[in-house]
Amino acid sequence: METARLVDHQIRVEVTQTEGVLTIKFPDGSCVTWPVSDLSVSSGEMYLTLSPKATLPDKAALARQILQEILQVNQ
Numbered sequence: 001m002e003t004a005r006l007v008d009h010q011i012r013v014e015v016t017q018t019e020g021v022l023t024i025k026f027p028d029g030s031c032v033t034w035p036v037s038d039l040s041v042s043s044g045e046m047y048l049t050l051s052p053k054a055t056l057p058d059k060a061a062l063a064r065q066i067l068q069e070i071l072q073v074n075q
Contacts, residue, residue, distance in 0.1 A: 010047045017043050024048075036069070 014025040020037040057065065 009050045011050070013046055013048045015041060015043055015046050017041065 016023045022034045024032045
């Protein structure tokens with residue numbers, strides 16, 4: 001078992017937030033960044049659970065979330 005994996009469907013990632021940018025660093029060194037500030041997500045080591053079941057919102061819910069984010073940024 002790799003040290004970066006807790007169980008077969010989880011990987012350890014490093015999360016950081018700086019000036020409105022959320023960054024996730026994966027065990028292989030690659031990073032994903034989002035231009036978003038989410039105070040509910042704290043920086044530090046976390047475990048990302050991988051699942052074959054999609055938990056993403058449908059198109060209408062995603063459109064509402066995007067519109068809400070745009071309206072909050074422009075306030």
